[in-house]
Amino acid sequence: MSLAQLHYTSATAGAGPESGEDAEIPARFTAVDAAIPSAALTEAGPLLAYEPPAGTARQVTENALRALPESFSFSALSDGSHLLARTVPVRTAQLSSLRFHAHAVHLPAGTRLPGGMLPITACRSARWAAATPDRVPAVDPVTALSVATGRAADREGLNDFAVSRGPWLAGVLADLRRLSEPDGSAEPVKVVLVERQSADVARWIALAAAVLPPSSAERLTFTTYTRHPERAPQRVVGVLPQDAHELSGPGFRVHTCTGPRPEGTVDDAWAETAARIWRSRTPELFREAAELPGEPFAAGPVAVTALCAGIALGPCGRAAAAGWAAERPYALDAKRTRQLVDALTAAGVDDRTGAEFDAAGRLFAALDGRSPATTTAPLAAMLVTEAVRGGNGSVELPGRTAFSGPQGEAVAAVLGPEIVTELSGPGAGQDVARTVQLLRVARLLGVDCAELLPGVVRRLASGLLADTRDAAAPDSPGWAPALLELMDEQFDVRTALLGALDRIAPEDPAGAERLLGRVALPFTGTQLLPHLRMCAEAPEAKAGCGDDRVGAVQRVLRAAGMSPFAEPLVLRTAVGLVWEEDAPTVAEARLLLEAATSDSHRTAGTWSHLVAAALNAPAEEEEAPQLAHDLLRGFPQEITGRERGALLLLDFARELRSGEAEPEWAQRVRALRPGAEPVEPGVLGHAFGALAGRLLAPDGPEAEQYALAHSADADLIAAYDRAAHGPDVRARLAADPGYAAGCFAVWTAHPHAGADWSRTTAALLEEVLRPAVRALSADGVAAVEEAVGRSGSSGRAEAFRDWNRRSQGTLGRLGRRLAGRVRRG
Numbered sequence: 001m002s003l004a005q006l007h008y009t010s011a012t013a014g015a016g017p018e019s020g021e022d023a024e025i026p027a028r029f030t031a032v033d034a035a036i037p038s039a040a041l042t043e044a045g046p047l048l049a050y051e052p053p054a055g056t057a058r059q060v061t062e063n064a065l066r067a068l069p070e071s072f073s074f075s076a077l078s079d080g081s082h083l084l085a086r087t088v089p090v091r092t093a094q095l096s097s098l099r100f101h102a103h104a105v106h107l108p109a110g111t112r113l114p115g116g117m118l119p120i121t122a123c124r125s126a127r128w129a130a131a132t133p134d135r136v137p138a139v140d141p142v143t144a145l146s147v148a149t150g151r152a153a154d155r156e157g158l159n160d161f162a163v164s165r166g167p168w169l170a171g172v173l174a175d176l177r178r179l180s181e182p183d184g185s186a187e188p189v190k191v192v193l194v195e196r197q198s199a200d201v202a203r204w205i206a207l208a209a210a211v212l213p214p215s216s217a218e219r220l221t222f223t224t225y226t227r228h229p230e231r232a233p234q235r236v237v238g239v240l241p242q243d244a245h246e247l248s249g250p251g252f253r254v255h256t257c258t259g260p261r262p263e264g265t266v267d268d269a270w271a272e273t274a275a276r277i278w279r280s281r282t283p284e285l286f287r288e289a290a291e292l293p294g295e296p297f298a299a300g301p302v303a304v305t306a307l308c309a310g311i312a313l314g315p316c317g318r319a320a321a322a323g324w325a326a327e328r329p330y331a332l333d334a335k336r337t338r339q340l341v342d343a344l345t346a347a348g349v350d351d352r353t354g355a356e357f358d359a360a361g362r363l364f365a366a367l368d369g370r371s372p373a374t375t376t377a378p379l380a381a382m383l384v385t386e387a388v389r390g391g392n393g394s395v396e397l398p399g400r401t402a403f404s405g406p407q408g409e410a411v412a413a414v415l416g417p418e419i420v421t422e423l424s425g426p427g428a429g430q431d432v433a434r435t436v437q438l439l440r441v442a443r444l445l446g447v448d449c450a451e452l453l454p455g456v457v458r459r460l461a462s463g464l465l466a467d468t469r470d471a472a473a474p475d476s477p478g479w480a481p482a483l484l485e486l487m488d489e490q491f492d493v494r495t496a497l498l499g500a501l502d503r504i505a506p507e508d509p510a511g512a513e514r515l516l517g518r519v520a521l522p523f524t525g526t527q528l529l530p531h532l533r534m535c536a537e538a539p540e541a542k543a544g545c546g547d548d549r550v551g552a553v554q555r556v557l558r559a560a561g562m563s564p565f566a567e568p569l570v571l572r573t574a575v576g577l578v579w580e581e582d583a584p585t586v587a588e589a590r591l592l593l594e595a596a597t598s599d600s601h602r603t604a605g606t607w608s609h610l611v612a613a614a615l616n617a618p619a620e621e622e623e624a625p626q627l628a629h630d631l632l633r634g635f636p637q638e639i640t641g642r643e644r645g646a647l648l649l650l651d652f653a654r655e656l657r658s659g660e661a662e663p664e665w666a667q668r669v670r671a672l673r674p675g676a677e678p679v680e681p682g683v684l685g686h687a688f689g690a691l692a693g694r695l696l697a698p699d700g701p702e703a704e705q706y707a708l709a710h711s712a713d714a715d716l717i718a719a720y721d722r723a724a725h726g727p728d729v730r731a732r733l734a735a736d737p738g739y740a741a742g743c744f745a746v747w748t749a750h751p752h753a754g755a756d757w758s759r760t761t762a763a764l765l766e767e768v769l770r771p772a773v774r775a776l777s778a779d780g781v782a783a784v785e786e787a788v789g790r791s792g793s794s795g796r797a798e799a800f801r802d803w804n805r806r807s808q809g810t811l812g813r814l815g816r817r818l819a820g821r822v823r824r825g
Contacts, residue, residue, distance in 0.1 A: 003111075003140045004033035006041070007132040008048040008087075008102040025050065025099060030132040036106045040077055047075050050087045050100035051227040053240055059096045065089055069198035073223035074119035075234055080109030082221075084119055084142065086128040103129045105140045114143050118217050120205040121145070124154070155283070158210075161203045162278035167261040169207070169275035174268035175253045176208045177297050179235050180216035189251040190229065191236045194244045196258055198225040201238030204257075208236075210283050211274045213296040269299035269316040273306055280311045293331055300324020307343035308336050315353040318344055322359035329366040337367065338375050345378040354394060357386050361396025368399060377407035384441050388415050393433035393479060400444050412445035419445075423452045429459025432467050433479035436460075436486050443490055453496060461500035465511035468518055480519045487522060498523050498532065505531035506569045506604075509576035513538050530560035531573045538577040550591045552578050564596045568603035571596055575606045586623045589613035590630070598634035607635045615646050619685025625654035645675030646683045653690035665691050666707040666716065688719030696723050698732065698739050705746055709753035721760045724768055733772035737780060741787030743769055744800055765803070773804060 010027040027049060029041060052068055060068075071087040085104030091097060113119065127141035162169065175191045193201050201224040209217040222236035229237040229247060239247075247254050255262075266272055277285050285305045292301035303321035306313055313321070322344055325332060332340065344360060364379040380402035387395045403411060419442050422428060429435050435456065442449050449456070467477055487494035498521065505512040512535040515521070523529050523536075537559035538552075545552040556574045557564065564571040575584075575592070584592065589610040593601065601607045610631055617624035628650035631639060639647060649672050655661035661668070669687050673679060695705050708720060723729065724743075732739045747761040747769065773781060781804065789797035 002138055002143050003105040003107060004035040005031070005136055005140050006033060006036055006044065006104050006106065007031040007129065007136075008045065008104070009132055010099040010101075027100070027102075031136050033106070033136070037079070039079065040081060040083070040106060043077050044083055044085075044104065047073065047083060047233070048085055048087055048102035048104060050089060050102070052089060052098060053227070054242060056098065058098050060089075060091055060098050061096065062091075065091055065098075069225040069240065071198065071223055071225040072120075072123045072202055073234060074221050075223070076221050081111075082107040082119075084113075084122060086123070088128075088130050090130055101130050101132070103141070105142055112218065116214065116218075117142065117145065118209045118214075119220075120202065120209050120217075120222075123202050123206075158203060158206055159278070159281040159283070161200070162207055162283075163281070165204070165207075165257055166275070166279045168255050168257050169278055170266040170268065170272045171262055172204065172255050173208065173211060173274050174266050174271035175255075176212065176220070176236070177268065177271060180212055180220065181297065190232070190234075190253070192229050192244060192247055192252055192254045193236065193238050194241055194254065194256040194258055195238060196241065198238055200257070201225065204238075205236065207278060210286055211278075213290070216296065267316075269320045270297050270302060273299055273302045273313055273317045273320070276311055276313060276317070277302065277306050280306075280309075282309060282311070285309055285311075293328060294324065298324065300327075304332070304336075304340055308339040310343075315351050315356045319353065319356040319359045322356065322363045326359060326362035326366045329363075329370055334371065334375070337371055341367075341375055341378055345382045352386070352390075354392060357383065357390075357392055357395050361398075364398050364402070365396065368402065373402070373405055373407070376402060377405070381407065381411045384411060384415065384444060387437050387441050388418055391434060393437050393482065395437070397437075397440055397444060403444055403446070408445065412447060415441070416445055416447040419447050420449065420452070423449055423456050428452075428456050429461075429463050430466075432460065432463045432477070433482065435463065436479055436482045439493060440482065440486050440489065450492075453492065457493065457496040458500050461497060461504055464501065464515055464519075465504070465508050468514045469511060475518055477518060483519065484522070494522065495527065498527055498529055502527075502529045502531045505535055506572045506576070509535060509538075509573045510580045513577060528561070530562045530567065530570050534560045534570065534573050534577060542578065549578050549584065550588050550595075553592070554595070564600045564604070568596075568600040570604075571600055571606050572604035575604075575609055579609060583612035583616050584609060586613050586617045586621050586627050590623060590627055593627075593630060593634070602635060602638060607631070607638055611635075611639060611643055611647070614650060615643065615680050615683060617682050617686075619682050619689055621682070624682070625650045625657070625686055625690075629654050642676055642678075645672060645677075646679055648672050649676050649679065649683050649687040653686040656690040656694050661694075663701075663703070664707065665694065665704050666711045666713070670711065670713060670716070684715070685719075688716055689723060691716070692720040692723035693728075695720065696729055698736065698742070700742075706750065709750040709757045712754045712756065714756050717756045717760050721764065724764050729768065730772060733769065734775065737776075737783035738787045740769065740772060740784045741791055741800075744784075744788055744803075745791050745796065748796075748799065748803075 007030045008027055009030050010025045027045070029045075032041065050071060056068065057064075068089045070089070071085075073083075073085050073087070075083045075085075077083060083104050083106055085102055087100055087102040090099050090101050092099060107113070113122065122142045122145060125141040125145045127137070127139075127144050129141075172191065172193070179191060193204050195201050195204070205220075205222050205224070208220070212220065220236060221234040222238075223232055223234045224238040226232045226237055226239060227243055229239050229243065229252075241256070241258050244254060244256060274286070277283065286302070289301040289305040292304065294301045299317065299320035300323060303313055303317040304324055306317070307321050321340060325337070325340055329337075344363075360379055361383055364376055364383060367376050367379070376398075380398040383395050383398055386392050387397060402408065419438050423435075423438055423442070439449070439456070441447075464483075467479075487497065501512065501515075501521075509531070512532065516532065516536050517539065521532070523532050534556045537556055541552045541555040541559070545555060553574045556577055557570060560567075560570045560573075562570055592606070593610055598607070601610065610627070614624050614627045614631060617627075628647040632644070632647050632651055649669070652661065652669060652672060656665065669691055672687070673684070676683065691708070694700060695708055708716060711717070729743075733743065744765075747764050750757060773784060776784065785797060785800055785804075788800040
C-alpha cells in the first residue's frame with residue numbers, strides 16, 4: 001500500500017518574478033493525490049513553502065544552488081494526520097531563476113510509516129522528486145525506501161558527527177526528552193538547532209531518533225531548515241546562524257552548535273549517559289538498553305548498558321545504574337552483574353557522591369545472598385572504605401558476613417589501624433555520626449576496640465547531649481537510625497553507653513530529656529538507669545501535674561525506683577527536670593526541703609535551687625525570711641559570700657517580725673547590707689520593710705526610731721516612708737488617738753537628723769497624718785491633742801493645736817523653730 005503524494009512547486013517559467021532578492025517565491029500544487037483532503041492542502045502550503053537564506057540572488061549558478069539548504073520536515077496537521085516532505089531549491093533552465101519544489105507524502109491520522117520506519121530515516125530515500133513528474137509514480141518515496149539506507153558508512157558518519165557535537169549532545173538530548181514526555185508541551189516549546197548546514201540538523205534528528213523511545217521518535221515533528229523559527233509549528237527547528245539572533249524567551253531552547261562550547265553541566269542522567277554512548281561510537285547499546293525493563297527515558301537501563309560496555313560515566317549515571325540494578329537484581333545475568341559491580345567500584349574514581357554510595361548500598365543489599373561473594377565483595381569494601389575515609393555517615397553498611405572471607409581480612413588489614421587511631425584520639429565521640437559509623441565498621445571488620453571503648457563511649461554520651469541542645473534541630477537527628485542499629489548490634493556498647501548517659505544525666509537532665517524525646521534509646525533491660533528513667537518520665541509527669549511542680553518531682557522520683565536518701569543525685573535530676581534553669585517558689589522550696597534531708601540536698605547540690613528561691617522571692621512573700629533561716633541552719637558551710645549576706649538580711653527580717661532581734665536594728669541592717677551586695681530588691685525590701693514596720697508599730701522603741709532618723713541612709717528612710725504610707729498605718733491613725741499622737745511626736749522630733757528625714761517627715765505630716773486627723777470627729781481630735789500633751793511638754797501640745805489649725809504646710813511656732821534649726825545646721 002502506497003501513501004498519498006503531492007507536489008508543490010514554483011519551478012515553472014513565468015510563474016513569478018525573475019529578479020530581486022528576499023522576495024517570496026509564489027507556488028502552487030502541481031500534482032495532488034485525490035485521497036488527500038482539501039483541508040490538509042490548505043495547511044500544507046505554508047509548511048512546504050521555501051524562503052532562501054537572506055541575501056540569496058534570484059539568479060544562481062549550479063554550484064550556488066547546491067550550497068543552499070534543503071528542508072526536510074515532519075509536521076502534524078490539525079486533523080491528526082501528518083505530512084512528511086522534502087523541499088529543495090531549484091532553478092529554471094533558461095534564466096537560472098531560483099525556485100523551489102516540494103514533494104510530500106500524507107499520513108492519515110493513526111497511520112504509521114511502513115515497517116515502523118522513523119520519519120528521519122525517509123530523508124535518505126532516492127525517490128524524492130525535485131520536479132513534478134509527468135505521471136505520479138504508484139510507489140511513494142517512503143514505501144520504496146531500501147533497507148540499504150542503514151549501511152555502515154552512514155552509521156560511521158553519524159558517529160563522527162556525534163563526536164564533533166559532543167559538547168552540545170547532552171543539552172540537546174535533555175531538551176528533546178522534555179519535549180517527548182507527557183508534560184513536555186509546557187516547556188520548552190521548541191528546540192532550535194543552529195547549524196550552518198541543514199544536513200547537520202537532519203543528523204541531529206537521526207541522533208535523537210536512535211536514543212528516543214520509538215513512540216517518542218515517531219511523534220517528534222521537525223524541520224531541518226526555516227527562515228522563521230518563531231512561526232514554524234514543528235517542535236524541533238533547524239535554522240542558520242543569521243536567523244537565530246532574535247530568538248529568546250521561555251518558549252525556545254536554542255543550541256548554537258556553530259558557536260562556543262556551552263558552559264556548565266546538564267542535570268539529566270539519561271541525557272548525559274546517552275551523550276557518552278554516542279561519543280563512544282556505540283549507538284548499538286541503545287538497542288540493548290531498550291531491552292531492559294524500565295520506564296521510557298529512565299537513566300538506569302542506558303547507564304547499566306554503558307557501564308557494562310566499559311564506558312565511563314559520571315556520578316549521576318553511576319548512581320542511576322546502581323539504583324536501577326538494586327530494584328531489579330534479577331534483570332542482569334551473572335556476567336553483566338559482575339561487569340556492573342566492577343565498573344561501580346573501579347579504582348581511580350574520585351568524584352563519587354553521597355547519592356551514588358547510597359545507591360551502591362542498596363545494590364549490595366539486593367545482591368547479598370543472591371550473587372557470589374566474589375561479586376559483592378568489591379561493593380562491600382567500597383562502602384566501608386567510604387565510611388572510614390570519606391566521612392560519609394549515611395552510607396548503608398553491608399552485613400557482617402560480607403567480610404568473613406579473605407576479602408574481608410584484606411579490608412580489615414588496611415582500615416583497622418586507621419579506625420583504632422581515630423577512635424583513640426581526643427576528638428573521638430564529639431562527632432556522633434562519625435563515631436557511631438566507626439564503631440559499626442570496627443565490628444564488621446572484627447577490629448578489637450575493647451580497650452578504647454570506655455573513653456569513646458564516655459565522650460560519645462556527652463556528644464549525644466550536645467547534639468540535641470539546638471532547639472531548631474529536627475525531632476529525630478540524622479544519626480539516630482545508625483545509633484540504634486549500633487546499640488542493637490553491640491550489647492557491650494549499648495550497656496556502656498546507657499551507663500555513661502545515666503551518669504552524666506544529673507549534670508544536664510534537660511539535655512537527657514531532649515535526647516530521649518528525639519531518640520528512643522533501648523533502656524528497658526535489667527540496668528537500673530534511674531536518671532534516664534526519670535528523664536523519660538518527665539514530659540508526662542510535667543504535663544499531668546500541671547502547676548503542681550512539687551508533685552511532678554515526686555512522680556519523677558518514683559520513676560527512678562530509688563529514694564533520694566539512698567541516691568541523693570536523683571534529687572538533682574528531678575529538680576533539674578522540673579525547674580531546669582528557673583528557681584522554685586518559696587513555698588515549693590520549703591516543700592522540697594521537707595521532702596529530703598539537708599544531707600541529701602547537700603550531696604545533690606539542689607540546695608542552690610533553694611537559695612535562689614529565697615533570694616528571688618518578692619518582698620511580699622512572707623515565708624521567704626523563714627526559708628532563709630532554715631537554709632542558713634541547714635547549709636552553714638555551703639552558703640558563703642554574697643548569698644550568705646543576703647540570707648542574713650532575710651533572717652534579720654524574720655527576727656524583727658518575730659521580736660527576736662537584738663537592739664540597734666538600723667545599725668545591724670546597715671552592717672549586713674555590704675556583705676549582700678549586689679543585693680536583690682526583694683531581699684532589701686524584706687529587711688528594710690521589716691525594720692520600718694517595727695518602728696511604725698505602736699510599741700516602736702524610741703531609741704531605734706532615733707537611730708533611723710539619724711542614720712542618713714536614704715534607702716532606709718525611703719522604706720520607712722513607704723511603710724508609713726501603707727494601709728496599716730492609716731488604719732491605726734483612724735482608730736487609736738495615742739498612735740496618732742505618737743506619730744506626730746516622732747515626725748516633729750529630731751530636727752537635726754538631716755535633710756532626708758526632714759523632707760520625709762514633713763511629707764508624712766501632710767500626706768498621712770493631716771488627712772487622718774481631718775477625718776476624725778471633734779472628740780477624736782481632742783483625744784489626739786490630749787495624748788500629745790501626755791507624751792510631751794505643753795509646748796508640744798500647743799504645736800499640735802497650731803499645726804491642726806493652720807493650712808497645709810504650716811507647722812506653727814514649734815515647727816518653724818525646728819525648721820530654722822535644720823536650715824542653720
